[in-house]
């Protein structure tokens with residue numbers, strides 16, 4: 001096999017378990033005959049730089065080893081100045097985080113044998129990529145690519161809380177506790193949203209812009225989402241009361257929430273969001289800033305291994 005794989009390994013993901021387990025995974029992957037090189041990430045956003053370097057050096061398969069945050073940084077490293085560095089390169093995901101929401105839609109397992117199978121015999125699938133423009137905490141406008149979900153409102157507020165606490169309880173419990181604690185203090189906001197040519201001006205809870213189906217450590221927020229259909233599925237949680245939210249919250253895990261009268265669903269390619277109050281944005285499980293945001297889809301942009 002002449003295909004060389006470059007792994008970007010985030011040793012602090014999954015509360016440090018990835019760093020401890022990687023030497024064994026490395027041996028197992030190499031023993032299967034895969035030609036593997038790797039680098040550890042040393043600081044936030046390092047994975048983006050390492051990916052750019054690996055692609056420029058000619059590697060065509062990049063393996064993200066970490067959580068959804070690492071996957072997002074690796075995805076961002078596929079691009080340089082708005083262009084894919086190599087249109088023939090593909091992303092493979094060895095999900096070692098706490099949330100693992102992206103692979104739930106793609107349908108890849110988390111164990112090393114499944115990853116070896118994907119690296120050796122996996123098929124290439126073209127998927128849509130989202131690009132979100134928003135305001136960083138430092139005050140400057142920036143852009144970030146995403147593969148899974150971007151959301152504005154209670155989900156982003158929960159991520160802000162969860163990413164600043166230990167995720168030792170693993171994804172499901174960390175996000176469940178985070179969401180319930182956030183709900184107590186969260187206030188619905190006056191949003192102005194434009195989805196292609198539709199404009200909505202209303203007090204709302206949240207806007208979820210989904211390419212994948214899951215977020216928040218296993219919540220099936222957009223059961224209809226398809227990563228290759230060229231559209232976002234946009235879920236708007238309306239001006240719901242805390243009691244109503246709490247009552248219906250368990251349904252989100254099963255994906256049976258969509259018939260709630262305060263939920264709206266749109267398909268769209270171009271979304272602009274602003275609010276009278278401060279509102280946080282989440283991108284693939286990271287919480288990098290606030291709105292105003294402009295979010296666009298790049299249809300069938302990226303090759304992933306499935």
Ligand SMILES: Nc1ncnc2c1ncn2[C@@H]1O[C@H](COP(=O)(O)OP(=O)(O)OP(=O)(O)O)[C@@H](O)[C@H]1O
Pocket residue numbers: 010011012013014015041042043044045046066067068069070071073096097098099100101167171285286
């Ligand atoms: N060496 C490092 N030291 C500190 N932080 C790092 C390092 N390398 C990467 N990071 C940061 O670690 C954060 C968490 O990574 P990641 O999201 O992959 O893991 P996780 O939080 O365990 O998983 P998930 O998002 O799926 O719950 C990212 O924001 C990333 O920028």
